[in-house]
Amino acid sequence: MNGQNLHRVPTYPSALSIAQDVKAGRATARSVAAGALQRIACNNPSLNAFTAVFADQALADADAVDAALAAGRPVGPLAGVPFAVKNLFDVAGVVTLAGSKIRQDAAPASRDAELVARLKAAGAILLGALNMDEFAYGFVTENAHYGATRTPHDLDRIAGGSSGGSAAAVAAGVVPFSLGSDTNGSVRVPAALCGVYGLKPSWGRLSLGGVFPFVGSLDHAGLFARHLEDLASVYDAVSNDGAFPSQDPIAGRLDKLASRRLRVGMLQGWFTQGAAAEVLEALKPLADALDADLDVELPGAEAARSAAFCLSAYEGGRLHLDDLRRRAEAFDPAVRDRLLAGALLPDEIAAQANAYRRIFRNSANALFTRYDLLVAPTTPCVAPRIGEPTMMVDGEAVSVRKNLGAYTQPLSFIGLPVLAAPLNRPGLLPIGIQIIGDQGCEALTFALAAKLEHLGLVRAHPPQQSQDETFR
Amino acid sequence: MSHVQAESFLQIDEADLSAYADARAAEMDLMIAGAFQPSVLENLTALHIHARRVSAALQDLDGSRVEAGAR
Numbered sequence: 001m002n003g004q005n006l007h008r009v010p011t012y013p014s015a016l017s018i019a020q021d022v023k024a025g026r027a028t029a030r031s032v033a034a035g036a037l038q039r040i041a042c043n044n045p046s047l048n049a050f051t052a053v054f055a056d057q058a059l060a061d062a063d064a065v066d067a068a069l070a071a072g073r074p075v076g077p078l079a080g081v082p083f084a085v086k087n088l089f090d091v092a093g094v095v096t097l098a099g100s101k102i103r104q105d106a107a108p109a110s111r112d113a114e115l116v117a118r119l120k121a122a123g124a125i126l127l128g129a130l131n132m133d134e135f136a137y138g139f140v141t142e143n144a145h146y147g148a149t150r151t152p153h154d155l156d157r158i159a160g161g162s163s164g165g166s167a168a169a170v171a172a173g174v175v176p177f178s179l180g181s182d183t184n185g186s187v188r189v190p191a192a193l194c195g196v197y198g199l200k201p202s203w204g205r206l207s208l209g210g211v212f213p214f215v216g217s218l219d220h221a222g223l224f225a226r227h228l229e230d231l232a233s234v235y236d237a238v239s240n241d242g243a244f245p246s247q248d249p250i251a252g253r254l255d256k257l258a259s260r261r262l263r264v265g266m267l268q269g270w271f272t273q274g275a276a277a278e279v280l281e282a283l284k285p286l287a288d289a290l291d292a293d294l295d296v297e298l299p300g301a302e303a304a305r306s307a308a309f310c311l312s313a314y315e316g317g318r319l320h321l322d323d324l325r326r327r328a329e330a331f332d333p334a335v336r337d338r339l340l341a342g343a344l345l346p347d348e349i350a351a352q353a354n355a356y357r358r359i360f361r362n363s364a365n366a367l368f369t370r371y372d373l374l375v376a377p378t379t380p381c382v383a384p385r386i387g388e389p390t391m392m393v394d395g396e397a398v399s400v401r402k403n404l405g406a407y408t409q410p411l412s413f414i415g416l417p418v419l420a421a422p423l424n425r426p427g428l429l430p431i432g433i434q435i436i437g438d439q440g441c442e443a444l445t446f447a448l449a450a451k452l453e454h455l456g457l458v459r460a461h462p463p464q465q466s467q468d469e470t471f472r
Numbered sequence: 473m474s475h476v477q478a479e480s481f482l483q484i485d486e487a488d489l490s491a492y493a494d495a496r497a498a499e500m501d502l503m504i505a506g507a508f509q510p511s512v513l514e515n516l517t518a519l520h521i522h523a524r525r526v527s528a529a530l531q532d533l534d535g536s537r538v539e540a541g542a543r
Contacts, residue, residue: 303529306522313519325501333511340504341515344496346481349523356526359533402518 015081015176015230016251019123022080023069029062029080033125036082039174040128046155047172048147049165051087051097053128058082061125078237079123085179086163087129088136089113090210098212099134099162101145102323102330113210115179115221115238122237127175130165134332136181136214137316137339138162139189139404140384144332148386151194152463153429157383160190160404163222167194170224172463177225177234183214184308185378185408187222191420192378192432196460197231197449199223202439203415205240215315217354218308218412226460228449229254231419235442250446257443258450262372265296267436270305271376271407274393279377282423282431286375289455290448296374298367304360304410307353309402311413313342314350334401361414368438373448378420378432379404411436419445421458433458481520482527489516 013021021027037055044050065080085091088098090109097103111117116126131149133141141149141164149164151157152172159168163180167190170178180187182200191198199222206221213219223238225231232251239246250257266287272280287294317324317339320331324343328336367374380403381391390397391404411418411434419435419442437445452458484492490509493516497504504512 300529303526306525309522310519310526313515321500321502325503328503337511338515340497340502340512341493341519343500343502344493344504344512344516345519345523349481349519352523352526352530356530359530 013176014227015078015225016227016233018081018176019077019079022065023075025069027080029065029125030059032080033058033062033082033127036127036175043172043174046150047152047168047174048149049130049159049168049172049174050084050128051131051146051165052094054091054094054126058125058127061120065123065125076121076123076237077233078119081124081177082127082175083119083124083177083179084128084130084166084169084175085113085116085126086132086166086181088132088181088212089116089129089179091116091126091129094129096212097129098136099132099143099146100331102327109210111210114207116210118238119234130163130169130178132165133162133186134335135212135316135320135339136162136183136186137312137335138401139185140401141165141190142386144334150386151383151430153195154383157385157429158193160193160379160383162186163224164190166224167191167196167198170194170226171196171460173226176227177223177230180222180224181211181214182220182222182412183218184312184412185405187220187224188378188408188418188420188432188434189404191224192422193383193430195422195430195432197225197228197422198420199231199235199442200412200418200420201235201239201442202417203412205417205440205442206238207240213319215312218312220412220415228446228453232446239442250443254446254450257447258454260447260451262290262444262448262451263370264290264292264448265367265371265374266292266294267298267374267376268295269297270301270410271298274380274406275377276381278382279380279431282425283377283433286433286452286457289452289457292375293371296367296371298364298374298410300356300360300363301410303356304413305406307356307360308409308413310345310349311353313338314345314353315342317341317343317345357413360410364414364416364438372437372441372444374436375448376407376434376436378407378434380406382429382431408434415439417442417445419449421449421452422460424457424459424461426461427464482524484520486517486520489513489520
């Protein structure tokens with residue numbers, strides 16, 4: 001440990017119970033927001049999850065919820081629930097940093113990102129903006145400008161990335177849910193390393209309006225929560241299912257969904273190659289409990305990962321070409337050198353990657369005729385230590401920054417919905433699984449997560465140093 | 473170096489990627505000399521490997537189609 005500890009704070013309930021208490025008059029939205037702001041003040045020096053805190057605005061928004069309730073006006077399903085967002089989401093009046101120093105001089109956003117606006121309309125209270133890898137390019141959240149974000153489960157270890165602040169803030173019990181984004185695994189990897197639930201829905205399912213881009217055809221907005229029901233409730237509040245809020249909510253039918261009979265395949269091959277023995281061992285109880293098929297292969301996954309890798313570098317390089325020319329020294333060096341290399345790729349490499357996407361999509365389609373859902377580990381290992389540049393995969397030292405998402409990249413490449421769930425490992429470093437559905441089948445991913453929770457196989461646990469104090 | 477094609481990039485030997493990077497950077501008006509260069513080259517080498525893997529997968533598929541057609 002690095003000598004730092006998470007501060008002991010009062011018990012921290014779920015988003016749904018907060019909203020129920022606020023609506024029933026058992027708590028005010030102001031008292032809830034003030035408590036959450038206190039938790040940020042206590043815990044952020046250890047976590048380094050927040051890059052901005054909007055205390056005055058949050059308290060004013062909370063007062064507005066309390067006033068609406070006092071006047072008998074309707075409030076939303078998330079009334080008084082605090083949340084925070086990765087700092088690539090626009091927040092009206094705030095500069096959208098996207099983890100960079102370069103954008104510190106940009107004009108403040110003129111309006112909230114669509115998802116932020118929807119959450120506020122649902123009554124949720126925005127508390128702050130969260131740390132990330134610069135321009136979302138990385139899996140570590142070791143940001144040269146804003147520092148490393150730490151997993152609350154071991155403050156010497158990374159939270160993962162690129163939405164590291166979003167995962168750490170939820171895992172530490174500072175906020176019950178948060179927003180992030182996932183281009184190659186940036187929701188799923190930090191969810192795994194911080195031991196919380198994460199959702200990367202189907203591509204296009206959540207609005208990217210007002211979200212700083214990385215790779216247009218791969219970018220997804222995503223969510224983090226410590227409770228599965230909270231994840232479902234927030235998803236219901238913001239998803240694009242043709243209606244807003246959702247006309248087919250998931251949150252109220254998790255128990256029913258959990259009772260569904262599901263055909264499950266456990267992905268092997270690429271998705272277990274190089275995995276640490278501890279990860280493979282932790283997955284074993286799942287297959288037995290689910291009567292799942294073992295040795296299921298998703299052909300072409302390695303090449304799909306490579307195609308996503310090339311496409312990200314190429315599009316990222318093109319997106320930032322002007323700044324790379326004019327002020328390359330202002331980038332995080334680790335990100336800059338990846339973007340520069342990407343900028344050197346010929347256009348045809350991107351065309352080749354896109355051509356492969358169609359082929360790999362067909363490969364996945366074939367599997368989904370046999371299975372409702374696929375399951376794979378999220379990362380090859382537990383959270384690496386901060387500053388550790390390499391990790392061992394198949395006996396070879398490979399870059400942590402580039403390879404933590406090896407199992408996540410093929411799936412976002414074809415836009416599949418993936419629910420990241422924490423294996424039930426109290427007192428141990430978190431290990432996560434990906435529950436993978438066919439396009440548009442988010443409800444099924446929730447169904448399997450609920451079933452696994454009922455079986456006691458997945459669950460988010462409090463960080464040990466704050467157990468029984470932060471979480472309840 | 474203008475109008476670099478995927479084929480030409482893929483056919484470059486790893487040992488020649490440094491020369492490719494210099495020429496391509498000049499064409500793109502990018503500065504990658506000095507301290508940047510080793511890390512950029514390392515990243516470009518990784519991309520070269522990944523791009524070749526995708527190319528090989530596409531070629532394998534073409535081969536399978538031809539074979540299937542012949543049958």
